[in-house]
Amino acid sequence: MARSTQVQLVSRPQGWPTADDVRTVHVDLPDLAEGEVRVENEFVSVDPYMRGRMSDARSYVAPYELGETMTGAAVGRVVASRSDAVSEGDLVIHEMGWRDVAQGDASRFRVVQPIDGVPSSAYLGALGMTGFTAYAGLLHVARMQEGDTVFVSGAAGAVGSMVGQIASLKGAGRVVGSAGSDEKVAALTERYRYDAGFSYRSGDVTEMLREAAPDGIDVYFDNVGGDHLEAALDSFNDGGRAALCGAISQYNSTEKASGPGNMANIVTRRLTLQGFIVGYHQEHMPAFLEEMGGWVAAGDVRLDETVVDGIENTFDAFLGLMRGENTGKMVVRV
Amino acid sequence: MARSTQVQLVSRPQGWPTADDVRTVHVDLPDLAEGEVRVENEFVSVDPYMRGRMSDARSYVAPYELGETMTGAAVGRVVASRSDAVSEGDLVIHEMGWRDVAQGDASRFRVVQPIDGVPSSAYLGALGMTGFTAYAGLLHVARMQEGDTVFVSGAAGAVGSMVGQIASLKGAGRVVGSAGSDEKVAALTERYRYDAGFSYRSGDVTEMLREAAPDGIDVYFDNVGGDHLEAALDSFNDGGRAALCGAISQYNSTEKASGPGNMANIVTRRLTLQGFIVGYHQEHMPAFLEEMGGWVAAGDVRLDETVVDGIENTFDAFLGLMRGENTGKMVVRV
Incomplete structure (x- = not known):
């Protein structure tokens, strides 16, 4: 038995x-x-x-x-x-x-x-829900285009480490990530194809993002919520798109989190914020499996x-x- | 001269x-x-x-x-x-x-x-930028579908009074508006084809919206920002869409407004918030002029x-x- x-x-x-x-x-x-x-x-x-x-x-x-x-x-x-x-x-x-x-x-x-x-x-x-979440969120929710500057929070995490790699492999102009330790920040550029990274524990997220992406951002992939979203709203170029994937910074909070103080930028810069659940994007699964399978087999993805x-x-x-x-x-x- | x-x-x-x-x-x-x-x-x-x-x-x-x-x-x-x-x-x-x-x-x-x-x-x-803003925002940004429940803030204003009428004429299931006086609220149902309305000065917006749209909302057309957006995020059904047109409640404020406390709903309910500037939607102008011109000529629009x-x-x-x-x-x- x-x-x-x-x-x-x-x-x-x-x-x-x-x-x-x-x-x-x-x-x-x-x-x-x-x-x-x-x-x-x-x-x-x-x-x-x-x-x-x-x-x-x-x-x-x-x-x-x-x-x-x-x-x-x-x-x-x-x-x-x-x-x-x-x-x-x-x-x-x-x-x-x-x-x-x-x-x-x-x-x-x-x-x-x-x-x-x-x-x-x-x-x-990479070949499961984690990779598919990164792929669908970046390419089909935030609709990243070649040359875009992309910002990712939780960038060294399961989804974030995939977003950086996919963004780079699909021709992003610049990929910037935020993570929670110096070790993780080092991994962003050394391992996950990010162009720049910073630790959100080391200063003001809005200011650090401005420095890391001085020409603004076009796409934001949000894994953490909170002040990272406020920073993204501050740095967005006109027509920017955010894929909101999760808010791990708030999952265990028993207090109501107040939202970003710069929501007005959504109107003045014509921004789109879209929350998504990967299960509703299954139509992209075959393309994902083919493309990601190729990258994994070729050793292009860590x-x-x-x-x-x-x-x-x-x-x-x-x-x-x-x-x-x-x-x-x-x-x-x- | x-x-x-x-x-x-x-x-x-x-x-x-x-x-x-x-x-x-x-x-x-x-x-x-x-x-x-x-x-x-x-x-x-x-x-x-x-x-x-x-x-x-x-x-x-x-x-x-x-x-x-x-x-x-x-x-x-x-x-x-x-x-x-x-x-x-x-x-x-x-x-x-x-x-x-x-x-x-x-x-x-x-x-x-x-x-x-x-x-x-x-x-x-109706036939100018005001009507076109309502038309493009409702139908092309928020992508209202027949049967949708629609919520509009600033509902008795220039754009809002058009949104209510267009929503009804295009087959919305229920149209709910918020305005700033009892007289305006009366106009919503008597003149602008709204099914229900409330004065945001008479209570908590979140609670009043819940009562006015007990089965939730699918579309929100935001003219005012602030607590109306928080109320909409509270009442959104899964897959809801917001067209953010303006934030008149904050235009003359010298203090930074804090954002909604329920931003996490954007992820869990797969919501889309999109700010828009009507000048970027000119491709819909011919359809607008034809459709709105017909309504105006027929006396269907106040x-x-x-x-x-x-x-x-x-x-x-x-x-x-x-x-x-x-x-x-x-x-x-x-």
């Missing part, structure tokens, strides 16, 4: 989540039924959007159920199959989340092709990850993500 | 403009040169955007020059012409602004056709105006506009 270790949400955090909000359980799995497969996960994803689902506020996805195992992206190998669609040894991705062994109907798993020299975790990062070992440490990895301890994609190695 | 009375800007207002910021001058006009025409204005327009041009802050149009006559839309009759393109008696519109008699090269004047029973001032309102008499009172009319004393379009009758 197989066993699965799983992490479940047991209470809705107020402000920062604590260890009391989750529990680890060990589940004895039944024998496979007809049409089912069993998968040993290799990597499990932790993502900022999960914080939103821990709350029961109105949002774009249903809240997590209390007492249920946390769902989310994971990648693993099929170890047993009673389905014709999936074979033992197949690499698969699925949404069954924070568990070491996943089992269910074959329709819940999608077979992907391993790429030589690329770890399977890439299907959670697949940096911050890896935490052990399914039992998944919640700690999530907290680390919330604190910004990752450079690149944060994953748990099972 | 002809004389022209003109109003000129002589200093840049800090906060609310005062009479000291302008002067009235009387100019003796030279004889017409070859290719020139002379026009006696019938109506001169005062518009909120003019406040922005009185300042020298970065904006989408150049600041007014100090010591020069205020420019802007006007409509009048040709009283003398030395051009083949324009004949005595023609009705023309132009941008020479706050003066009773305008004179210059014929290329600065555009001949328009009078419509039976419609005052020439309609070319400053052409309400607040009329101030006398070119020497133009600045007072402008101040009245800033204070919200107009219902419908504010014009000066020369």
